[in-house]
Amino acid sequence: MNPFQEKAIPLSQQFQNLRQLYPKPYDKNTVDPYTKCRIILMNGTEFEANWFSHNFSRHTSDNDLRRELAFVRDIEKQQQLKVSLLKPLNESPLEHTISYEQLAVDLTSELAKREGDCYVKKALDFALLEDFDHLYRYSNLLEMEQGVRAERLVGKYTEIMPGRPTISHHRYPVDNVRRGIRNSCADKQTVLSTLIITAAEQQTMNYYMNICNLANSDISRRLYQEIALVEEEHVTQYEDLMDADATWLEMLLWHEYNECYLYWSCYSTETDPYVKNLWEQNFLMEIAHLQKAEELLKKYECKDAQEVIGDGTFPPPVSLHQNIDYVRDVLFNTVQFTSVREEYEKIEALPEHADFFKFQRTVNPTTNIVPSHNLIEMHIFRFGKDYRREIAPNPVRELRSRTSDNTSVGRVPRAAESTDFWCNQ
DSSP, X not given: OOGGGSOXXXXXXXXXXXXXXXXXXXXXXXXXXXXXXXXXXXXXXXXXXXXXXXXXXTTOOOHHHHHHHHHHHHHHHHHHHHHHTTSOTTSOHHXXXXXXXXXXXXXXXXXXXXXXXXXXXXXXXXXXXXXHXXXXXXXXXXXXXXXXXXXXXXXXXXXXXXXXOGGGGOOOGGGGOOOOOOTXXXXXXXXXXXXXXHHHHHHHHHHHHHHGGGOSSHHHHHHXXXXXXXXXXXXHHHHHHSOTTSOHHHHHHHHHHHHHHHHHHHHHHOOOXXXXXXXXXHHHHHHHHHHHHHHHHHHHHOOOHHHHHSSOOOOSOOOOOOOHHHHHHHXXXXXXXXXXXXXXXXXXXXXXXXXXXXXXXXXXXXXGGOHHHHHHHHHHHHHSSOOOBOSSSOSSGGGXXXXXXXXXXXXXXXXXXXXXXXXXX
């Protein structure tokens, strides 16, 4: 599939009236978990495209170009709102949160398994373990507050158990910065992966930071606050992987190409006929957005799209599916790592005066003030054990206890064993 060679819905025909814009929500009791994940993914992708366009407009004084951006941006805002409203009224924000974290786990795994750039793969694997632990924490909150077992929401696709404990995720901000790729040298899949994961994590960060003050208990407000801070770290890590030297118009082209790729991927793998039709419609709309970006690149920079993207043929579609074995391998091999400046190090390799330890003492001076830890202790007190859905004991022996929450793994030297990250061959 090459979107540059496909026929689009003309831009002039893409605006919808308010009745058309309000979709039929899915049935939360029968919907496939990955349909929900795809909806969250495309909501975040549309937000990223819209927000990128706003920032582009703030960095050019050419009003002709601003008008071109504004026209497409308004259509993409309609798309984003329509996708967002597929979520039904009777699905609680916390239930929806479980889908956010399932998406984070299985999308990150999918991208990591196909990633040829070892440095980018390390970044994906590193944050994967943190999102995996977030799923565990929110799942315990869901059972404690609403009596809902998260396994009903994730199906049998994704395990629910501790990853690198959330208490260990709080790092000195400068240690979240990464080296960027160069689009002109990188594989097309790598460029797309940096765009996809940045949009997805940014959407998660935005959701948590906006919902934390609306949560209906003190512990849930505190948990959303804590994990929103971690998502800020993840967005910093992922956005830094993108090519900062690419021009605004080159990145506009990449954003539109990425939207086409993801809508095509969603259409190719969707099981719900109504939602599948929406993915197809939006794909045909995005082709016109891509063609407009191609036109603007030619007009303002005298560049052909092929100079930026090369052959426009898509890589294989992003397909969401279970990644249990992959997550277990990453957990076993890298749970005891943190990041130091642009690299990743075992906790044991850090000097006593390392910024990581100093920052941990600032944010977590005692474990009893940490919401992600207190939540599990509250669940254990109420039910006698934590909530999990695992197919076998946790691959990290120190994380197997059901009656106490580990606060040492990932932040205390020799709290667990780890080997190293690995690259795809």
